[in-house]
Amino acid sequence: MxxxxxxxxxVIVGGGGSGLRAALQLAEAGNHVAVFSKVFPTRSHTxxxxxxxxxSLGNMQEDHWLWHMxxxxxxxxxxxxxxxxxxxxxxxxEVVYELEHFGMPFDRNPDGTIYQRPFGxxxxxxxxxxxxxxxxxxxxxxxxxxxTLYQRNVxxxxxxxxxxxxxxxxxxxEGVVVGIVALEMETGQPMxxxxxSTILATGGAGRIYQSSTNAFINTGDGLGIAARAxxxxxxxxxxxxxxxxxxxAGVLITEAVRGExxxxxxxxxxxxxxxxxxxxxxLASRDVVSRAMDKEIKEGRGAGPEKDYVLLxxxxxxxxxxxxxxxxxxxxxxxxxxxxxxxDPIPVVPTCxxxxxxxxxxxxxxxxxxxxxxxxNEVVPGLYAIGECACxxxxxxxxxxxxxxxxxxxxxxxxxxxxxxxxxxxxxxxDLPQDAADRSLERLARLDNAESGENISEVAAAMRRTVQHHxxxxxxxxxxxxxxxxxxxxxxxxxxxxxxxxxxxFNTARIEALELENLVIVAEATLVAAEARTESRxxxxxxxxxxxxxxxxxxxxxxxxxxSRLDYKPVNLQPLTVESFEPKVRVY
Amino acid sequence: xxxSIYRYxxxxxxxPYMRDYELELLPTDRMLLDAILRIKTMDDxxxxxxxxxxxxCGSDGMNINGKNGLACVTPLKDLKEPVVxxxxxxxxxxxxxIVDMGQFFKQYHSVxxxxxxxxxxxxxxxxxxxxxxxxxxxxxxxxxCGCCSASCPSFWWNPDKFVGPAALLQAYRFIADTRxxxxxxxxxxxxxxxxxxxxxxxxNCADACPKGLNPTEAIGRIKKQMVKRMV
Ligand SMILES: Cc1cc2nc3c(=O)[nH]c(=O)nc-3n(C[C@H](O)[C@H](O)[C@H](O)COP(=O)(O)OP(=O)(O)OC[C@H]3O[C@@H](n4cnc5c(N)ncnc54)[C@H](O)[C@@H]3O)c2cc1C
Ligand code: SF4
Ligand code: SF4
Ligand code: FES
Numbered sequence: 001m002x003x004x005x006x007x008x009x010x011v012i013v014g015g016g017g018s019g020l021r022a023a024l025q026l027a028e029a030g031n032h033v034a035v036f037s038k039v040f041p042t043r044s045h046t047x048x049x050x051x052x053x054x055x056s057l058g059n060m061q062e063d064h065w066l067w068h069m070x071x072x073x074x075x076x077x078x079x080x081x082x083x084x085x086x087x088x089x090x091x092x093x094e095v096v097y098e099l100e101h102f103g104m105p106f107d108r109n110p111d112g113t114i115y116q117r118p119f120g121x122x123x124x125x126x127x128x129x130x131x132x133x134x135x136x137x138x139x140x141x142x143x144x145x146x147x148t149l150y151q152r153n154v155x156x157x158x159x160x161x162x163x164x165x166x167x168x169x170x171x172x173x174e175g176v177v178v179g180i181v182a183l184e185m186e187t188g189q190p191m192x193x194x195x196x197s198t199i200l201a202t203g204g205a206g207r208i209y210q211s212s213t214n215a216f217i218n219t220g221d222g223l224g225i226a227a228r229a230x231x232x233x234x235x236x237x238x239x240x241x242x243x244x245x246x247x248x249a250g251v252l253i254t255e256a257v258r259g260e261x262x263x264x265x266x267x268x269x270x271x272x273x274x275x276x277x278x279x280x281x282x283l284a285s286r287d288v289v290s291r292a293m294d295k296e297i298k299e300g301r302g303a304g305p306e307k308d309y310v311l312l313x314x315x316x317x318x319x320x321x322x323x324x325x326x327x328x329x330x331x332x333x334x335x336x337x338x339x340x341x342x343x344d345p346i347p348v349v350p351t352c353x354x355x356x357x358x359x360x361x362x363x364x365x366x367x368x369x370x371x372x373x374x375x376x377n378e379v380v381p382g383l384y385a386i387g388e389c390a391c392x393x394x395x396x397x398x399x400x401x402x403x404x405x406x407x408x409x410x411x412x413x414x415x416x417x418x419x420x421x422x423x424x425x426x427x428x429x430x431d432l433p434q435d436a437a438d439r440s441l442e443r444l445a446r447l448d449n450a451e452s453g454e455n456i457s458e459v460a461a462a463m464r465r466t467v468q469h470h471x472x473x474x475x476x477x478x479x480x481x482x483x484x485x486x487x488x489x490x491x492x493x494x495x496x497x498x499x500x501x502x503x504x505x506f507n508t509a510r511i512e513a514l515e516l517e518n519l520v521i522v523a524e525a526t527l528v529a530a531e532a533r534t535e536s537r538x539x540x541x542x543x544x545x546x547x548x549x550x551x552x553x554x555x556x557x558x559x560x561x562x563x564s565r566l567d568y569k570p571v572n573l574q575p576l577t578v579e580s581f582e583p584k585v586r587v588y
Numbered sequence: 589x590x591x592s593i594y595r596y597x598x599x600x601x602x603x604p605y606m607r608d609y610e611l612e613l614l615p616t617d618r619m620l621l622d623a624i625l626r627i628k629t630m631d632d633x634x635x636x637x638x639x640x641x642x643x644x645c646g647s648d649g650m651n652i653n654g655k656n657g658l659a660c661v662t663p664l665k666d667l668k669e670p671v672v673x674x675x676x677x678x679x680x681x682x683x684x685x686i687v688d689m690g691q692f693f694k695q696y697h698s699v700x701x702x703x704x705x706x707x708x709x710x711x712x713x714x715x716x717x718x719x720x721x722x723x724x725x726x727x728x729x730x731x732x733c734g735c736c737s738a739s740c741p742s743f744w745w746n747p748d749k750f751v752g753p754a755a756l757l758q759a760y761r762f763i764a765d766t767r768x769x770x771x772x773x774x775x776x777x778x779x780x781x782x783x784x785x786x787x788x789x790x791x792n793c794a795d796a797c798p799k800g801l802n803p804t805e806a807i808g809r810i811k812k813q814m815v816k817r818m819v
Contacts, residue, residue: 103703112715501633509632
């Protein structure tokens with residue numbers, strides 16, 4: 001079947017913070033760019049980010065990008081690539097100032113500068129004391145940032161394809177990416193978009209877990225799209241559990257609460273983080289705090305009738321601070337926890353929050369993959385990935401709070417700049433291969449033709465239960481091995497789903513079926529990579545391998561969909577200009 | 589719990605109809621969205637938009653027992669039975685609870701919703717006092733859900749000519765920003781018998797806003813600025 005076709009210089013898959021930042025860089029330079037999004041751009045999940053954007057502006061105390069770099073590397077448990085981390089931390093101030101110039105309504109200090117708050121893992125002078133580095137707009141930083149970026153794109157007349165779901169990449173016979181196939185939700189019509197360069201910016205996949213701070217649309221589509229096109233997924237075993245999701249609801253309570261002075265208590269009213277992290281206490285990095293909480297609960301010091309959560313106390317901050325700096329949290333606590341935080345503590349549990357792994361890229365945003373068995377990284381021509389779906393890797397085994405919004409801005413911009421260079425050297429569109437749309441059309445045809453089969457919501461629930469149970473905060477070899485078997489069964493079921501509703505117009509059942517195919521790919525990558533990694537590092541905590549093992553495991557894992565195969569590549573310990581930070585034991 | 593939900597699929601229905609559902613609530617069903625999604629697992633043809641499930645993305649605006657709101661932040665325990673759900677009023681229906689928001693966003697874009705300041709920016713941030721920044725509170729938090737405009741009679745009758753409460757709130761968000769230098773251009777853009785002056789201060793919009801924002805007040809302030817510059 002011949003599909004209708006449109007042509008652009010660049011297509012960007014994703015209208016969240018990273019996609020919009022890249023789009024802006026290209027649209028303002030007069031590039032013919034199209035942005036695709038499953039939802040109206042300001043509904044992308046960047047809108048939910050609360051706490052802040054990390055940048056060593058030094059508005060509150062002395063600060064330096066090198067300290068930020070050190071914190072990020074230490075936070076990553078030394079799995080982050082130091083070239084990319086230096087690149088990001090050095091660019092941080094520039095991209096935050098730009099955002100302010102675009103109109104971002106940052107909170108302000110009395111002298112008119114941007115207000116910054118403390119956040120977990122961020123320190124002065126290489127770990128000496130906490131520093132205020134998170135640039136904030138109340139506790140609605142992501143909302144303010146996403147709207148500002150969208151607004152600036154309106155000004156730049158950027159072209160949007162809203163409520164389109166991108167299904168697959170098109171690669172030609174030499175492996176060059178030459179466009180995408182996408183489905184218009186309102187009409188149910190698939191279409192080909194030919195492009196000289198394609199940027200994936202599809203965000204996270206936190207919906208593989210049962211208990212998650214992520215939105216329903218965070219289904220890892222970019223990862224599924226890349227994996228089906230033969231591109232490996234990097235470091236998928238590393239999922240960040242945020243210490244403070246509202247117990248039972250999953251909705252996030254930002255770390256900014258602890259940044260502003262909130263503390264965690266167990267059932268005895270003890271501030272237990274003092275035991276686990278004497279210097280940074282409640283502001284130690286997230287993997288450390290989540291594990292401590294899990295331990296308190298497992299050892300019977302959880303609060304509540306089932307002793308299954310801990311308490312986040314913030315009433316001592318005073319109503320004024322809470323109203324001014326944490327108004328969104330006040331709203332969330334009242335609505336989702338039935339608690340008035342100006343009086344009572346909020347019940348919280350570690351909750352899946354962020355995917356450190358993703359599509360492997362360099363710091364220009366170009367997707368890189370080993371070619372053959374040479375082990376070297378080679379660029380996949382015409383393809384870029386940015387934001388949470390990408391793995392640069394600046395977050396390594398554990399992301400510091402505020403570093404994701406920063407990552408979106410820095411690498412969104414640098415990918416935009418690099419695409420402009422790429423287009424100079426590649427001014428022509430390449431021919432589409434004969435089979436350009438075949439994979440996507442087969443996926444759609446299967447759903448159209450299946451008269452009976454597995455129920456989408458049941459398979460999705462089985463997947464979430466499996467991942468939650470087998471790849472949680474603490475992991476063991478046995479648990480993971482069972483998880484791999486189970487998830488492969490779930491994946492098989494996902495290949496045999498059927499939907500009752502076969503209509504064209506805004507068929508959300510079809511969309512959810514397509515999303516599920518992506519989710520199970522991400523879930524399988526997660527379990528397989530986690531089982532293989534026999535060490536504890538950052539967010540991967542193995543009870544059977546309690547220590548970090550730099551001799552054997554200071555390397556990134558790469559998972560391939562074909563054969564569910566694993567490969568590895570070294571961590572880049574060589575920064576761009578400064579000296580390397582050698583792996584050390586992490587204490588907070 | 590009993591629900592009555594507006595259904596319309598243009599491919600097979602000649603006209604819209606209400607369909608009844610009954611759902612046994614679980615302790616984990618707190619918000620209306622939780623219940624709708626469980627109904628959807630029984631009937632996958634039910635169409636609605638959703639994403640963040642915490643009231644920040646603005647996807648799931650709908651008419652709930654006669655009042656516009658976001659399903660994800662509407663507690664089930666506050667709802668009378670049967671819970672009657674309809675698409676946002678005044679907007680063309682695409683399918684079921686999904687409406688066409690094209691006109692709404694067109695009006696939003698028409699107010700130039702971005703900072704205008706052609707002076708070269710400083711090396712660092714533009715300075716703004718905390719007091720000046722506070723002027724943006726109650727304005728910038730809008731999630732573009734459309735609940736307000738879909739409750740405004742003036743917008744129902746003239747969605748192509750009247751800017752509507754949501755977009756006017758955003759127009760004022762930039763007028764109020766001390767960093768913006770286009771106030772007079774922005775006022776010119778609205779000085780029109782329809783664009784701004786179709787608002788008759790009925791206040792439906794402020795009642796409807798699930799984020800507690802007050803477009804009526806912002807509209808009043810725009811009008812005041814217009815009067816001020818006339819004298
Ligand atoms: C509750 C919460 C709070 C957070 N707070 C902070 C914070 O304070 N600081 C911080 O640094 N980080 C924070 N984070 C993390 C950060 O917000 C995210 O990592 C980041 O916003 C992701 O941005 P993104 O551009 O990669 O993707 P998203 O914003 O998720 O956007 C993804 C885009 O891709 C589109 N898309 C996806 N699949 C497809 C497809 N198949 N076809 C078409 N379009 C598609 C979507 O429609 C969307 O537009 C928080 C995260 C959460 C969940
Ligand atoms: S106050 Fe104005 S904008 Fe608001 S509902 Fe009434 S007429 Fe509409
Ligand atoms: S003003 Fe309120 S009701 Fe209107 S679009 Fe914004 S958030 Fe929704
Ligand atoms: S789902 Fe985002 S506002 Fe309700």
